[in-house]
Amino acid sequence: MVKLLRFLKPYSALVAATFLLVFLQAVAELYLPTLMSDIVDVGVVNGDTGYILRVGGWMLLVALGGAVVAVLASYCSSRVAMGMGRDLRQAVFRHAQGFSLHEFDRLGTATLITRTTNDILQVPNLIIVGLRMMLFAPMMGIGSVVMALSKDRTLSLIIVVALPVLGAAVGAAAVKAIPMFQAMQKKIDRLNRVVREGLTGIRVIRAFNRTDYEQERFVDANRDLTETAIRVNRLMGALMPTLMLIMNLTAIAVVWFGGLRIDAGRMEVGDLMAFIQYVMHIMFSTMMLSMMFIMLPRASASAARINEVLEMRPSVTDPPEPYSPGTVRGEVEFRNVTYRYPGAERPALEGISFRARPGEVTAIIGGTGAGKTTLVNLIPRFYDVQEGAVLVDGVDVRQWRLRDLRAGIGYVPQRAMLFSGTIAANIRFGNEDASDEEVARAAAIAQAEGFIAEMKDGYDTAIAQGGTNVSGGQKQRLTIARALVRKPAIYIFDDNFSALDFKTDARLRAALKPETARSTVILVAQRVSTVMDADRIIVLDQGRVAGIGTHRELLQSCEVYREIVASQLAEEELA
Incomplete structure (x- = not known):
């Protein structure tokens, strides 16, 4: 006291x-x-x-x-x-x-x-x-x-x-x-x-x-x-x-x-x-x-x-002399990264190494519990690695000023989260200075423009606490629009397309391409159809990298990926 x-x-x-x-x-x-x-x-x-x-x-x-x-x-x-x-x-x-x-x-x-x-x-x-x-x-x-x-x-x-x-x-x-x-x-x-x-x-x-x-x-x-x-x-x-x-x-x-x-x-x-x-x-x-x-x-x-x-001292804090360049270029690199949750018997990630560059789409796929979400959570430094290093623009994320690091990232979490307020306010959560035109453009790219127009008050429609008055797919699209309006150097999509039908998924990915052409895109997905066109696909299996390459390369070299593809695509599509 x-x-x-x-x-x-x-x-x-x-x-x-x-x-x-x-x-x-x-x-x-x-x-x-x-x-x-x-x-x-x-x-x-x-x-x-x-x-x-x-x-x-x-x-x-x-x-x-x-x-x-x-x-x-x-x-x-x-x-x-x-x-x-x-x-x-x-x-x-x-x-x-x-x-x-x-x-x-x-x-x-x-x-x-x-x-x-x-x-x-x-x-x-x-x-x-x-x-x-x-x-x-x-x-x-x-x-x-x-x-x-x-x-x-x-x-x-x-x-x-x-x-x-x-x-x-x-x-x-x-x-x-x-x-x-x-x-x-x-x-x-x-x-x-x-x-x-x-x-x-x-x-x-x-x-x-x-x-x-x-x-x-x-x-x-x-x-x-x-x-x-x-x-x-x-x-x-x-x-x-x-x-x-x-x-x-x-x-x-x-x-x-x-x-x-x-x-x-x-x-x-x-x-x-x-x-x-x-x-x-x-x-x-x-x-x-x-x-x-x-x-x-x-x-x-x-x-x-x-x-x-x-x-209680936060385990993730700014270093004494933080790296603060003002802007993030967007290059992401994992160097032999190992992460273990407190009390866990084995690491959630072990020996992860890869590089994602601006202008490229890096997709991450794997079974449930493979460590996909854990991996992307290390980039904005929600957790700190025990071994190895995660680098952004060649600098360990532990050396970055947290505010500057996260300002350059557009993160769309696996579980869509909306706040009480209007639709426009939720989209502006990514950039409070965004104009009405920028908000509308982000909604259009995220394929949210259609259902927003059908609502009585449009962008001024009130969102209930937790977004309970919109569907799961609508919530996903609004959270994607929230990331787009930020115009970051790094986009992280953590399995955000699973709540969308195949048609909307395809339209959304097509609209995202020109918008994210100069940014680094890291895409976690369950569907093979979502990751097939990625420049690089990382296959995770029980926290380890089972294979890295394009869709065609992995079909030839990665047994885990072939099993995932075979479980989702017909033989004609696989051929």
Whole structure:
């Protein structure tokens, strides 16, 4: 929790103002019982109405001033806490944006969402209470003890007995609550994961009639979280009556023994009234601190999870002196590249070597799990290789400035991803400065112009979250248009033609040729018909290169390629 306090630095002035206002509020609260004691012991006992009015008026002014500074302190603490929460969310989100795919795989999307929302919410909640109670409760407690001693030292022995009992009750509750709060955050992660999978995978769930199973998963995760929350709230619910019981018993003891001291002539009535007020202040101060203890375990658990994200160093970062030529020419080379996923028994890629030049189409084909997507993910440096090197324009991608490297790449992922917004906004995601004409031209080349024209609002048609209101083929074409509008030096198409029919596939590849004539095109595909015309075909088999050449060369020299071709083409086409 202490590590996150650095986010309070921009709000130092407001923090100082909050402490000053809380100090004034505490002084006002401590002064009021003394004024009340004077009214009783001097004004009421002597029947001095003028004194009562004078001191009563002063008492009203002190109470009003205390209320004003309390409101201002609340306002300042809220500004600090909410501002810190905003900065913390921004810092976590920005830091997570720098993660490589390895860090995303390690943490998981569900927990990152929880840590950016629910966990961060716990910290400002503690700060709001902490800024006020951190100074107010100790001041009120210590000040009330001093004032109580000034009224009657003997009666103050009751406080000496009550405070340890109160502290023991709070301490016992805190010890039990800490592991429960830590467990709650993990169970919120689990619930978020189940909900996310249930919503994003609704089509698959319905197709396989697994709705009841998913409901059971949700009910189980929800029940687990609920039971833990009930146990925590039951503990906290038992704590408050316990504290109130201790406070009330203390008040009864003060009245009882105070009455005996008044009867013996050792104490004034007004002093007893003031003493009772100070005892209540002491008890309430202890309760305020107990509330801090109640909130602290959950906030500490959340802070630890937030710090884990902030302290996680991305495995893919800019080098100390990055290579930054400004433009990318487009030559790509793999030199004996080996890559292994963390925890995997064998490499996903091993000993990969080839070169792709501008003006050429390099196609990659192979069976499922051959490593095709892994290979193209190494070019924009989503992962870093363990052995060998991936070079762009003759320079290892690990030496490039990431922003410059990726600015020269038009990447179309295997899984088409659209964002909420309009069709035009989704295409401009590749180039925010693209004109309407450039957007329309990219859509036309991607064979998306036809279905866009049929939509009521054309390019201003709203795309639902995840692109659920367009078909798989339409999503693919829009993601291709997004890459085209960028006009990069390197195009990476990761199996993007599988959702298209053969006719649209052929038209799209024909339209792409003149557009990508000066660029390096790396094309991952499952269909032989898609890669037949490529200048170079790389055949992958279990992470290794089984063959490199043209379609005709591979038919003669590569058994793996012949098997793929034979499984897709008729004998006449093969001949």
